[in-house]
Amino acid sequence: MSETTVRAHDTNTASVRRLPNAFDLVAFAFIAAGLIVVAHAARHTFVPLEVPKTAPIHLDPAYLPGYALRTVMRMFAALAASLAFTFIYSTFAAKSRRASMVLVPILDILQSLPIFGFLTFTVTFFLGLFPGQVIGAELAVVFVIFTSQAWNMAFSMYQSLTTLPADLEEATSCFGLSAWQRFWRLEVPYAIPGLVWNMMMSMSGGWFMLVASEAVTVGNTSFQLPGIGSYIATALDAKDIHAVFFAILAMLLVILAYDQLLFRPLVAWSGKFRFETTQVDQGDDPWVLALLRRTRLLRFVAGGLGSIFFAVTGLRLRGKARRRKTEHPVSSRATDLVFYGLLAAIMIWSAFRIVGFCLGAHLILGDVGTAVLMGVFTMIRVIVLMTLATLLWVPVGVAIGLRPRWARAMGAAAQFLAAFPANLFYPIFVVLIVRFALNPDIWLTPLIILGTQWYIAFNVIAGAAAFPGDLQEAAKNFRVGGLLWWRRVILPGIFPYFVTGAITASGGSWNASLLAETATWGTTTLHAHGLGAYIQDATTRGDSARVLLGMVVMAAFVLTFNRLVWRPMYAFSSRRLRL
């Protein structure tokens, strides 16, 4: 486990890039304008919206396996789409110097943008594409999940592609591999360990969205797609706490199943692609992989598929990539001119769209002020909870991590918990808050870290587990104990791991605020002050302008937070504390 975490470090560097520049601005404006266009298109389709006829959701647990299956299918459809997107987008960004200048900032912003807040618009947009058909709704849900999965995968791949080992690159050109062969023999394999790791992270993020997106209310109409998410929504409406528990149980089983059947073997298999020249002990094969390797029939099938894949990816296609590197690539003036011209045009168009939209929606400076104020509330929540989670998980994580046996058991458990959609637990909190008449501004707050604290826990455990034995012995030998041991020995040792976990946890918490700051139980709706609630309220009112404003402000908060807090911390830890 520790190895995969270390790898995640490297892949996270991309999300903590350099300081903002002009291209960030272009990207930001472009994305805002894009959102406006979609919102606009969606509004046109608002009125004659034909909601597809879907079967009602039954709360009988006997239906749950079927629902779970459909939910999982959506999940994997989105994952496949994310993978395809990753291959294309990252390759393009890594190969073209000009494209990367825009594509990378766009990715960075999309990663911080709570696209979930945009759910109603994307849903109406897709329903508009396929009026009255279930496929539209299905696509909409898959798209929402896709938006929660794709970005970090693409970043991971981009990162790998830009750090390909120079000697292997030379070997591929020296032996005349075609671009297609090079992609499958060098680039994809090199990216696999990071990609598999990020796919796992994406899956957990995806569940969170999925559970909330299967049942959507748009204006006066609402639709439900059969699945665990809509089952829970129905259970909440019916105030059926038993059904909620059944759903949680079903979810547990589903996650356990794909974790054991898919990700454990996948992670073990990806060890083969780790770019190390020394052999490392990779522990036992997970049972599924062992079974695969032992069963003759399965091995035969897998082997057959493997050699077909190997043959297809070995095809030459498009001839040889005949190109020499130059020490100083001379960029064509004309192409540069066209490129920058295009960027300027996009910028102007975006500015027009944004200004026009603000005027049309009567957005004034006061609105921005309100949104920013709400953002500050949410920020306080995030900071307080991150601090609490740190105070809890650093000591606990260290205690666990330094005991190898515990570390192995807890590492697996934490990974599992991180994958579990925390929003399934929200109703329980709501019931408690209502029952004891607690202040929602305070007591709804823990929800935003419910799912994301595991990233901190599990990275700290990994860090402590990877802490070198000789340093521990040295500390013992010199009788370094108490506070001094924490200050000089273990905290610097786990810091890089902690930062990696904290970056993920912090970003996730911001997005979770969309769901965590308002919560409904039957007819009772709890409400906290914050940017998440602001966006949700605007959504309920159908006020697209304020939804957009809220999203953009949130993205700005997350980006600023990353650049001002996490990026320097990450840079510091990788410079000074990397062992």
Place this chain on the structure above:
Amino acid sequence: MDALTPSLLEVKNIKQAYHKEAATDFVVLDNVDVSIKSGEIVGLLGRSGSGKSTLLRIVAGLLKPTAGHVIWRGAELTGPAEGVAMVFQSFALFPWLTVQENVELGLEAQGVPRAEREKRAEDAIDLIGLGGYESAYPKEMSGGMRQRVGLARALVVHPDLLLMDEPFSALDVLTAETLRTDLIDLWMDGKLPVKSVLMVTHNIEEAVLMCDRILVFSSNPGRVAQELQVPFPHPRNRHDSAFRKFVDDIYALMTRRATSVPAPTAGGTAEEAPVLETMHALHPVSTNLMAGLIETLAGEPYRGRADLPPLAGALQLELDELLPLGETLALLHFAELEEGDIKLTESGREFATAETDTRKELFAAALRRHVKLAATIRGVLDERWNHRASAVRFRDELEDHMSPSYAEDTLRALISWGRFAELFNYDEEADQFFLEQDDA
């Protein structure tokens, strides 16, 4: 090789330069001509940074030279050369492919049908002595075996020209020797499916042991300084006196080159000379090593003077490690290099017998006198009210005169030496030079 055989490869007037924002380009290779005929092993011998690996990449068609031509099999080279295969210093094996798959890679790229591919790969694997390891992954193998895979992968495509980039330098002494002799045996028996070999090395003995012809490179910028025919028949004996003499001569040749470089050019005015010296690249040699070498030279059996090849042998250092060390001592006037010998100077002897504090003073004095940039840095720090100065301006200045990696090496050397001499200190976090309170 009769003179009528047309050349397999002609390299004409090659120039390779790093583009700099400043007016001056940093030239790695200048005016290089090489020609290779069928049936010979040619060695490119030079110090690290003499551009020999760059030349190899230009020949392979991996890198486009700034100026000049590469004529390969009678035609101008425009992309990765067909019929040229390369063996890498780092092996460059794909860790996710088995030995067999790694070896088949080049054939797959040529679109060779599967059955033939497998057959040829197996033959190459057997030839290089790895039969039985086809399904192993590189990470399961030792360095020597990995390099055999690298060789098999290059040989399987039956290249006309085999390029080898310091192929044995990542291996331990014994493994490297076995692989060298195996390779020469195959070559002599005509079992290597190649016409010629071009290899890069910084190991003089290796070059004399394997090559028919050696091109000695000088550094800064890289040029062919000397072309030598190796007159010995294979198999060659390292301990043969003629062989030793040949190696010694090359040593002398290379140290003469090295010491003559920093000397100001004829016609340079008095003002120009120090500028040249300021911007001379420094080797990041540790002060411990310098002290160690000075002590060794001062003691028995050297008594202040040593012949470099036996010294390198006794200290178990490669030429590439010993020469920078010797040159640094020469730069600081602790020693002199001449004709393959190193000789302690008066201040060198003084250093050898001194205690730590005196050594630091001697070193500081030598730095201030002979390394202009060190004196400049100290001067700037003395002037500043807070005794701090950003390293950026010094780095920029260096980068105007050398490649960024050399500039970084030079700066690293300065920081380390300055710290030892307690001349100035460096704050990594702020990227600033500064003076300790009590030094200021």
